[in-house]
Amino acid sequence: MRELLLHCRPGFEGETAAEMQELSGAKGIAGYAVTKDNSALVRFVCPQEGDAERLMTKLRFRDLIFARQWALGEWLDVPVEDRISPIITACSKGPIASCVWLETADTNDGKAMAALTKKLSRPLETALTKTRFVRPAKTDAPRLHLCFESGQRVFVGWSWASNAAPWPMGIPRLKVPRDAPSRSxxxxxxxxxxxxxxxxxxxxxxxxxxxxxxxxxxxxxxxxxxxxxxxxxxxxxxxxxxxxxxxxxxxxxxxxxxxxxxxxxxxxxxxxxxxxxxxxxxxxxxxxxxxxxxxxxxxxxxxxxxxxxxxxxxxxxxxxxxxxxxxxxxxxxxxxxxxxxxxxxxxxxxxxxxxxxxxxx
Ligand SMILES: C[S@@+](CC[C@H](N)C(=O)[O-])C[C@H]1O[C@@H](n2cnc3c(N)ncnc32)[C@H](O)[C@@H]1O
Missing domain, CATH: 3.40.50.150 (Vaccinia Virus protein VP39)
Structure with missing residues (x-):
């Protein structure tokens, strides 16, 4: 696995990339960021095998300013007729996970895929628990992130609860209390x-x-x-x-x-x-x-x-x-x-x- 995928606020890809570039340099790990404006995602690629994982271990997620969430993994092309089989194969190459999170970018394009991720959620969970690549009882195991860029391309990655945001895409589920005077x-x-x-x-x-x-x-x-x-x-x-x-x-x-x-x-x-x-x-x-x-x-x-x-x-x-x-x-x-x-x-x-x-x- 040679890549970290980072979620950020749309429009802050440059800041997220600059921060990762500086921090990886400070740790002496070679890597480069790939960004697309307003995509709300930043790829950080470490060409040397093992370096992306090393970088993730050496950095403390809570020290990152602009990244909302991150995962270590790789991109996968999935055919529309059967997305699940290649995902299962990809998971066989990574660690056992405690749960699976289906994600998209925090953009309008990402939101438009909510129907797809909703449709895939149950069958994916069933397939992953059946094949034992996801074992809910292993609470100390990493989370499996399946981040859909499109219906045919997905990032298969892992994050560790002790060094990542506690929510899918790093988005907390907080509700404005009924009697609070402002959304702020x-x-x-x-x-x-x-x-x-x-x-x-x-x-x-x-x-x-x-x-x-x-x-x-x-x-x-x-x-x-x-x-x-x-x-x-x-x-x-x-x-x-x-x-x-x-x-x-x-x-x-x-x-x-x-x-x-x-x-x-x-x-x-x-x-x-x-x-x-x-x-x-x-x-x-x-x-x-x-x-x-x-x-x-x-x-x-x-x-x-x-x-x-x-x-x-x-x-x-x-x-x-x-x-x-x-x-x-x-x-x-x-x-x-x-x-x-x-x-x-x-x-x-x-x-x-x-x-x-x-x-x-
Ligand atoms: C974004 S609002 C704060 C919202 C508030 N945190 C909430 O949750 O309801 C900014 C506030 O700062 C106040 N403000 C601006 N300049 C100020 C100053 N120099 N001293 C005190 N308040 C100031 C404004 O009157 C305004 O009410």
């Missing part, structure tokens, strides 16, 4: 799914913790914080949804989010203000660097051309601020499914034990 609410929820391991939610987003939401109105992100029973300072000149204010957990401050300084340190700062990434990264560096919060989630909007470079610069600026302040923290970015022309950045102070809620002078 999903961004914060998805960010938590991505940046905070599930078994740490109760300690890191605990009842009674404090949070500041900059650019909070109408309150989609605040809703998520309130839903975790946190106390929230919502900073925005715009109006907050009355239902949120009725919770008694929200203090609304009408002020400029860039000028706002909390009276006491808080556990979380989140920010969804639409502004230049350089301003957002400076804000983030200030909050963490001055010890105003322990964890932060902020969006970097990317309306410019050099989007990959811009994100790298933002991360460097944040890191430089933290270094200057002598703070050790993890800094990570991800283009979430709910992110459009933007990425979400998460920072967490690592010596969290020494973080205390205290008054700020």
């Amino acid at each position: 609410t999903l961004k914060l929820e998805e960010a938590w799914h991505h940046f905070v391991p599930r078994d740490e939610w109760d300690s890191r987003m605990a009842p009674g913790m404090t949070a500041v939401d900059l650019g909070a109105a109408p309150g989609g992100w605040t809703w998520q914080l309130v839903n975790r029973h946190m106390n929230v300072i919502a900073v925005d000149n715009g109006p907050m949804a009355p239902s949120l204010m009725d919770s008694g957990q929200v203090e609304h401050i009408q002020a400029d989010g860039y000028m706002f300084k909390p009276k006491r340190t808080v556990h979380w700062m989140v920010c969804d203000i639409v502004d230049k990434p350089a301003r957002s990264s400076a804000l983030l560096g200030r909050w963490i660097g001055r010890g105003w919060c322990r964890e932060a989630i902020i969006n970097f909007k990317l309306p410019m051309k050099q989007r990959y470079q811009e994100v790298m610069q933002c991360m460097e600026h944040v890191q430089a601020d933290l270094d200057a302040a002598g703070i050790k923290a993890s800094v990570a970015c991800k283009q979430l499914y709910s992110d459009r022309e933007e990425v979400t950045c998460h920072v967490r102070v690592l010596h969290a034990g020494s973080f205390k809620i205290q008054a700020l002078g």
